Amino acid sequence: MSKRPINTYASFIFVFCSIMVTMRPIALIAGQVEVERVPLNTAVQAFDEGTTSLLDGNFGAAIAAFEKADQSGWASAELYYNMGLAYHRLNRFGLAVQYLEKAKRIAPDDPKILHSLTVAAHRQADRFSQLPRPFWQKMHVWVENQLPIGVAFWIGIVLWFGLVALITGKLLSHWHGEWWRRARILLGVSSFLLIFYSLTTSAWPPTNERAVILSTEARMHDIADESSDEVLRVHEGLVVLVKNRSTDWALIEVANGSRGWVEANLLGTI
Amino acid sequence: MKESLFRLIWILLLGMVSTTSLVVAQTANVQASISSNTIGTEESVTYTISVSGSDGSNLETPTAPESDGLTLIQALPSTQRSVSIVNGQMSQSFSFSWIYRPTREGSTSIGVATIKVGSTEYHTSSASVTVVPQNQRQTQRRQTDPFSSLFGNTTDPNPEPPPAPDENDIFIRATPSARSAYQGEQVIIEYQLFFREGIQLRQSRLTDSWDAEGFWREELDVETRPIPRIVIENGLRYNTIVLKRAAVFPTRAGEMSVDPLKIESEALLPFGSRDPFQSMFSLRNRFSQVQLASPRISIDARPLPADAPPNFDGAVGKYAMTVTADRTNLNVGESIQLSITISGKGNLATLSSPTFVVPNSFDLYDPEISSVLERSGKELSGSKTFRYVLIPRSNGSFEIPPIEFVHFDPGTKSYRSTKTDSTPITVTGTATTPDVVVATTNGMPVDDFAPLFTSASNWKEASPTSLHDSYWVYLLVLFPSILLLSVVVVKQRRDKFTQDISWARGRRAHPLSKKHLKQATALLAAGNVPGYFEELERAVLGFIGNRLNVAERGLTREKLDSMLAAKGVEMELRDRLRTLLDSCDMGRFAPSSVTPENMESALDDASSLIPDVDEQVAP
Incomplete structure (x- = not known):
């Protein structure tokens, strides 16, 4: 049995990746939907209008203005925080938590947001222990925090261009030494790993979609059917992980690992 | 002891007296009915007097009423007593029946009967009967052999059809609560099914959807398992049930109608076949299909008075x-x-x-x-x-x-x-609640959300497209690959040019011949005859040399001919080549003998010869 040279395997991988990489943008361009985005100053004006209403105690008008800013296609932690505060003043606890969590996603270390979330957590009716996460998931999250996917992708692209430059030099000039070969291998492997990591992490993030219970009480069912057995009863403002979705139902997981199906319209996505 | 005994007797006597008084005080209900108001000359009619509300103890047997066109078959009535218990209340009714036979055709009547219940006399109303010739009543009076169904002739090709009820036997009555109403006013329409006593119904169903165009409709509840109520209509006894009750509200003014209610059912008439065995063994066949429809109802909707107050929004009712x-x-x-x-x-x-x-x-x-x-x-x-x-x-x-x-x-x-x-x-309270709450050491309120943000910075796209869903990402990855592929292709082409002389000369043959022909055209225009024919010869020989991968210098005509023949070039083409080369020699060495027509002809020949040779020597 003859042994194939390493260049043959590299060529196979190269051709396969090229086909995949070629097909994907075609599909994306074909299915692209134009998103209308209003100018930023419209969003800022709506935010200011909502903040004034909130200061005046006109919470309904404040929410209407903040929603206008939210629907403009722009977002900020301050906008979401103020929306959460307005809903809190109207005793819409679930929506308040939903927008505080949205604010935290943008500004995870902001003390105001963290304080308000702590207050909200004390008011939430459910108490569940936190199930330890598997080490690989922790590691994935740690890597993502240390090396954001956008940064990893751009480094990968720069290295990929460098690799192409080295191969071109080899073909057209006399860059044939051992060090050139090592440089090509290093750039090839590192660019592939970085681009692969960034795209796969973007498609399959290490943490599931999170959502908040919006109704006063929600029943978790064994299967996605109203008449099925009740697994658990959770209450407004609880943050859950969404493991799966169907048209009208969502499979959620609470902190202690209990899972069940709830009606999808009872959840507010973070 | 003696006093107690007297008291007991006194109480018992009082009880007896009061019970008797109650019976006497009861109001009896007396009704007279006939089995049919149309009979044949050979048929009979049953006249029945029903008494309810009496226990029978004070009831005197009545005498049969007189009739001028009917004769009584027997003077003594057949009596019947029925007892029913509803909601724990027992009630009794008594009936007295006589059978009359007609003595002539035409309209007649059974007169008023008098019945005494206790001390009260009750009088019935007279009942009309029409006597028709018997041949008009064939379906009712077919005489059959009672034993024929038992002893042969079981496969009668023309079996007796089941008797069908007529509109007097079974019908639907629609009763609106009002024939005229204001726009938006509630009108109740009740649909009652009437069917003669003894008729059995089964598999009843609505056939069409009931519609009332121009009305808002609301269904009212009716009994799903109704108990028929007995009523007397035109002297006949009917069972009646409520089929449907609906509230309709005219949505506009004007004359509007409500569609009939249509039902389909199977009815069994008790006065059908008189064959007892047939009745026993072919019960199923004796049910006949009936289709019933209530009459259409017209309702006149009046407009509301014009003096409506300003806050009136169309509400009509109480x-x-x-x-x-x-x-x-x-x-x-x-x-x-x-x-x-x-x-x-x-x-x-x-x-x-x-x-x-x-x-x-x-x-x-x-x-x-x-x-x-x-x-x-x-x-x-x-x-x-x-x-x-x-x-x-x-x-x-x-x-x-x-x-x-x-x-x-x-x-x-x-x-x-x-x-x-x-x-x-x-x-x-105040609107800015967070201002009045107690603050913690880090400036945050106790047990309340932190104050609002008065300004926002760091705006970003609300939901940017994910990296893996952005097409430019893939184009960016793909671009260096295309660049690399281009470099490889160029490098391979360059290597082939240097390494494969035959391939390189073949690739160069056409451009070189075109270049020589172009130069020859220029020399023709300049009038340089020897130079023109020299360039023409170089174009043709240079092309063939490149194609055959041989040096054209020192190539004799014979050697050229044999090489072309070896490559399979046809004789005719080789002759054309030889003629063209001879013309070139003549033009180069004896230019004065060449005419301008010869020169143009030689250029055409060379231009057509090159592609022909290319076609025949091509690998």
């Missing part, structure tokens, strides 16, 4: 309104639930909420609407509640002004207005 607030003392930002309930009889489904204004500093949200309809009664009634949520955004004393509801009452034929009192609301 209504009352109540307004309640769940609290009247609250803090800024808390909510009040204001419930407006309208109850009564009418079309509640189309009722809209009364309009009202709230203080400027109150937020008013859309109401939650709920209705409760009572359909089990004779009319549609119920209530409709509008629940509004109000949130004050500043403190102070406020007042929700009186709320007015105006409706038109068809009973009094006038517009009526219901107005509530104003509702005082006291709001305390």
